[in-house]
Structures are given as C-alpha cells and as structure tokens.
Amino acid sequence: MSTGQRDVEVDVVIVGYGPVGQYLAYKLGRLGWTSACIERFPEAYAFPRAVHFDDEVARLFQSIGLDPSDNPAVQPYDNLYRWVNADKEVLLELDWTGIGPSGWQTSNFFHQPDLEREIRKIVDTETRAEVHRGWEAVELHQDDQGATVLARSTRGDGATRTFRGRYVVGADGANSFVRTSLGITMTDLGFEFDWLILDVLPHEPMHFDPPAWQWCRPERPTTVVPGGAPHRRRWEYMRMPDESIEELNTEATAWERLAEFGLTPDNATLERHVVYTFRARWCDQWRRGRALLAGDAVHLMPPFAGQGMCAGLRDAEALLWRLDAVLAGRSPDALLDSYGPERTEHVRYFIELSMGLGRVICVSAPEAATLRDLEMRAAHQDPSLAPAEPAPPHLGPGILGSHPLAGHLSHQGRVIVAGREGRFDDVCGQGWTVLARPGALAHLSDAIRTWCSEVGVRLFEVGAPGSGAQVIDVEGRYDAWLDELGTPVAVVRPDFYLYDAVPAERLDEALRGLRTALETGSVARVTVG
Numbered sequence: 407m408s409t410g411q412r413d414v415e416v417d418v419v420i421v422g423y424g425p426v427g428q429y430l431a432y433k434l435g436r437l438g439w440t441s442a443c444i445e446r447f448p449e450a451y452a453f454p455r456a457v458h459f460d461d462e463v464a465r466l467f468q469s470i471g472l473d474p475s476d477n478p479a480v481q482p483y484d485n486l487y488r489w490v491n492a493d494k495e496v497l498l499e500l501d502w503t504g505i506g507p508s509g510w511q512t513s514n515f516f517h518q519p520d521l522e523r524e525i526r527k528i529v530d531t532e533t534r535a536e537v538h539r540g541w542e543a544v545e546l547h548q549d550d551q552g553a554t555v556l557a558r559s560t561r562g563d564g565a566t567r568t569f570r571g572r573y574v575v576g577a578d579g580a581n582s583f584v585r586t587s588l589g590i591t592m593t594d595l596g597f598e599f600d601w602l603i604l605d606v607l608p609h610e611p612m613h614f615d616p617p618a619w620q621w622c623r624p625e626r627p628t629t630v631v632p633g634g635a636p637h638r639r640r641w642e643y644m645r646m647p648d649e650s651i652e653e654l655n656t657e658a659t660a661w662e663r664l665a666e667f668g669l670t671p672d673n674a675t676l677e678r679h680v681v682y683t684f685r686a687r688w689c690d691q692w693r694r695g696r697a698l699l700a701g702d703a704v705h706l707m708p709p710f711a712g713q714g715m716c717a718g719l720r721d722a723e724a725l726l727w728r729l730d731a732v733l734a735g736r737s738p739d740a741l742l743d744s745y746g747p748e749r750t751e752h753v754r755y756f757i758e759l760s761m762g763l764g765r766v767i768c769v770s771a772p773e774a775a776t777l778r779d780l781e782m783r784a785a786h787q788d789p790s791l792a793p794a795e796p797a798p799p800h801l802g803p804g805i806l807g808s809h810p811l812a813g814h815l816s817h818q819g820r821v822i823v824a825g826r827e828g829r830f831d832d833v834c835g836q837g838w839t840v841l842a843r844p845g846a847l848a849h850l851s852d853a854i855r856t857w858c859s860e861v862g863v864r865l866f867e868v869g870a871p872g873s874g875a876q877v878i879d880v881e882g883r884y885d886a887w888l889d890e891l892g893t894p895v896a897v898v899r900p901d902f903y904l905y906d907a908v909p910a911e912r913l914d915e916a917l918r919g920l921r922t923a924l925e926t927g928s929v930a931r932v933t934v935g
C-alpha cells in the first residue's frame with residue numbers, strides 16, 4: 407500500500423474501496439492493468455449492509471479464488487424464502503434452493519465485513535492494485551487522454567494529491583461524488599421507505615423455518631434473515647408513519663423489538679442498529695467521457711431480493727473485459743458506450759423485482775393488507791391466479807449476437823480436462839469462450855482460428871464421457887444447456903453472458919461478427935442461424 411504524498415499515475419483510478427472497487431482493482435491487476443483505489447475512510451468499514459448473494463456472484467467470487475462453499479464469512483443456504491402475513495399464513499415463496507446455473511448454491515448468506523476482509527486479502531496479493539485510504543475525491547477533470555482526480559486527506563492534515571488514470575471508475579456508493587461531478591441524473595421510481603436494521607449475534611444458534619422470511623404484518627412489517635457466519639441474524643423493521651427515525655434508531659428500541667424473538671442482552675450481542683432509506687433508482691448515463699460508474703454509484707434498490715451488491719459486481723465484470731480491450735488497443739473507446747445500455751436493462755429487472763417485493767411487505771394500512779392477503783393467499787393456493795413469473799433477466803442492447811437467448815447468463819458445470827476435474831472456470835479459466843459439441847469446430851476457417859488465438863477467444867469441444875471431447879461434461883449440464891439453446895455451439899463472453907448460439911456451419915460468421923463488434927465497438931448486425 408502506498409502512503410507517500412506523490413501524485414499517482416495508473417491505468418485506472420477507482421474512487422471507492424467498497425466491494426465493487428475491491429473486485430475491480432484485483433481483476434484489473436490480473437489482466438495486467440495498474441489501478442489506484444481512493445477511499446475516504448482510513449480504516450475498513452466495520453458494519454454489514456449486504457447479507458446475501460446468488461450463484462452468479464458465487465461464480466464471480468470463484469474467479470478471484472474465493473470459494474463460497476468453504477469460506478468462514480459465508481453460509482451457503484438451501485431453503486425457501488417465505489413471505490407470511492400477520493397470522494403467519496404463507497403469501498409467497500421464492501425458491502432459493504439447489505445449485506443455480508452458475509454452478510453454485512442459489513443463495514448464500516454472509517457477513518459483509520468478514521467477506522470484504524477476505525477479498526482485501528486477495529487484493530493485497532495484486533501488486534498492480536494500489537490502495538490509498540484516508541483520501542476523499544473532491545475534484546474530477548477530464549481530457550482526451552484520461553482523467554485526473556484531486557483527493558483531499560481525511561486525516562485532518564489538509565494534504566491533497568492527484569490521481570491520474572486513462573479511465574476513472576466511480577465505485578463510490580450511493581452518494582457518489584463521481585456521479586455528482588459528472589452531472590448525471592437518475593431515474594427514480596419513487597420507492598422510499600425507512601427501515602431499522604438490527605444486526606445480532608445470538609450467543610447460541612437460532613433456528614427458524616425457513617431461515618429467511620418476511621413477516622408482512624401491517625402493524626410492524628418485519629424481515630428475519632440470516633446474517634452470515636457463524637450464526638448471525640438480521641432483523642429489519644419498517645418505520646411506521648407515527649414513528650420518528652430518532653426514536654426508532656436506539657438501542658432501547660432494538661432490544662424492545664428483539665424481545666418478541668426471545669432475545670435479550672443476556673443471550674445475544676447487538677452488533678449494530680441503523681436506519682436506512684430504501685430507494686429504487688438508476689443513472690440515465692453510466693459513462694461520460696473517461697469516467698464510468700459502477701455499483702451503488704449507478705443504481706440503488708431496496709434489499710428485499712438481496713441483489714444490490716450482486717448488481718454492482720456484475721457491473722464490474724461488464725467493465726473489466728471492455729476496459730481490458732480498450733486499454734490494450736484491441737478495441738476503440740466506443741466499446742465502453744455499450745456498458746450502460748446493457749447493464750441498465752439488467753439492473754432494472756432487479757430494481758423492479760425488489761420494488762415489487764417491497765410493495766408486498768411495505769404495507770401499513772390494515773385494509774390494504776387485508777386485500778393483499780386475500781389476493782396473495784388465493785394465488786399461493788391456486789398458482790393459476792398468480793401473476794406470470796417474470797422472464798429471466800437479460801442484458802440490454804450491446805455486444806450481443808442474434809440468438810434469442812443472447813444476453814442471458816451462461817451455465818457452469820463440472821468438467822474433466824486432461825484428467826483434471828473441477829468447475830469449468832477452475833479447469834479452463836475465464837475469457838471469451840466457444841463451447842461446441844464434438845465436431846462442431848471443424849467448420850472454422852484458419853483466418854478465424856488465428857484471430858481467436860491472437861485475441862484470446864478459447865475454443866472448446868465439450869461432450870459426454872466417452873465422446874472423445876476435450877472437455878468432459880461430467881454432469882451433462884452443457885448437453886442440457888445446448889439443448890435448451892437449440893444449437894451445437896455457444897459463444898460466451900468473459901462476464902459469463904451468452905454472446906451468441908449458432909449452428910456449427912454459422913460459427914465462422916458469428917465469430918467474424920464478434921471480431922467486427924470488438925474492432926468497432928458496436929455490433930454490425932449479422933443475422934446468424
């Protein structure tokens with residue numbers, strides 16, 4: 407870690423060293439790029455906000471060498487997420503069981519300070535990532551070649567220093583300085599509720615069935631969820647119209663609320679109480695010139711689906727391969743223009759999902775709650791009355807081929823390659839990936855094969871044991887996924903989203919389309935298949 411007062415010049419300046427800044431810094435370093443993270447807090451933030459991540463984010467953690475199934479901060483979780491009314495009748499159940507498409511447990515609960523400590527240990531191994539704590543970004547200037555951030559010491563000594571990068575990423579949270587200084591506006595869905603958050607370490611493990619549930623009682627809407635290892639729990643209480651934030655946010659109120667769950671200072675430690683305002687917003691632009699936004703700086707959502715940090719880490723992945731290509735000169739700066747449109751559509755899905763879930767619980771009027779209970783109980787008992795399941799999330803327009811599922815998440819299964827068995831990314835690595843049924847690569851031209859090896863597009867034939875494929879599909883996951891796509895070939899982006907899926911004889915054309923997209927920064931529409 408650098409502690410001197412020199413001005414700093416790197417490839418990418420990252421403002422904010424929360425989970426998104428940490429992840430970005432480490433992976434930029436792995437790609438060979440230098441970064442400087444500017445963080446205003448001299449010490450790591452000691453309290454959790456997020457408690458949950460999904461299988462896709464588990465795969466992202468896998469990519470930095472952090473195994474979510476074997477980490478002291480994480481409790482993999484296999485259960486339903488239940489929403490009940492005042493009488494504890496089930497209104498809604500979300501199936502968070504089993505292994506998700508990314509090859510990890512669908513749902514995982516964690517203690518954010520512990521998990522961030524694990525991530526920071528990983529960042530510390532990356533010499534290309536500098537971390538500058540105790541500096542607050544206060545000015546941002548841009549020119550054609552890069553951007554400069556002026557930071558002021560938060561240690562009270564009045565010192566300033568500049569950080570120069572070819573790009574700047576604002577990963578500086580909900581009140582982002584970078585977003586404000588760029589003058590970027592936000593679309594606000596008008597959702598706004600205050601909630602008291604109580605993080606508790608019971609002295610003995612507590613058992614709830616299911617472990618995560620929402621008690622949608624109108625007199626006191628309450629969230630009861632795991633809080634991460636070893637057996638932490640979180641309670642959240644909506645502020646009622648007749649309560650002030652000041653009277654809600656006290657230790658006395660916390661214990662008074664926890665008493666109904668049998669918790670007292672004798673059998674539990676209250677790690678913190680805080681009131682957050684839950685909002686639903688996203689930025690109308692995700693980049694301006696040499697400055698880009700990621701994480702809470704660019705979107706905010708109520709936490710009912712446990713997706714805010716997850717979305718921020720997806721932003722980081724979407725930025726990483728683009729920045730890599732642009733910094734290396736393989737792609738023009740215009741490639742970065744597709745970052746916002748792709749991510750906006752995806753994050754909107756989760757913002758709207760979270761807001762929809764919020765609308766179920768954030769009901770304090772008894773009549774409205776009765777009506778909600780009637781409708782939701784009926785829908786729970788007779789699924790034909792339930793609203794249609796939303797289609798899975800997908801990226802908005804961007805660097806995508808023309809298959810109907812382009813922009814959807816890819817799958818990860820267990821494979822064997824040259825006698826080594828493991829999850830695909832552990833065995834084969836991360837990057838542009840062509841997954842083809844045995845024989846399907848035979849159609850590739852020499853010119854495209856050469857381009858693939860020059861720019862690092864990896865070509866794999868994948869098949870069942872005994873098929874002779876280079877990659878053995880141990881669980882049949884790739885077979886099932888290619889069946890679902892209806893093609894023998896899938897082209898997967900480094901951020902694990904499907905670029906395109908094509909018949910074998912159209913693969914050459916699809917990859918020529920990809921080459922054009924990467925060389926021009928935008929997709930020249932090639933109709934494939």
Ligand SMILES: Cc1cc2nc3c(=O)[nH]c(=O)nc-3n(C[C@H](O)[C@H](O)[C@H](O)COP(=O)(O)OP(=O)(O)OC[C@H]3O[C@@H](n4cnc5c(N)ncnc54)[C@H](O)[C@@H]3O)c2cc1C
Binds near residue numbers: 422446716
């Ligand atoms: C109650 C609650 C529950 C949540 N639950 C979940 C959940 O279960 N799952 C989930 O995925 N998400 C959840 N979230 C959301 C999640 O916590 C955030 O999305 C995530 O922490 C955002 O990470 P970030 O790195 O973008 O920003 P932050 O974690 O906010 O980090 C930004 C950093 O930038 C620094 N900074 C700010 N301005 C400057 C400046 N000018 N100069 C230098 N440094 C600066 C800050 O000090 C901070 O360290 C929850 C949020 C809340 C409030």
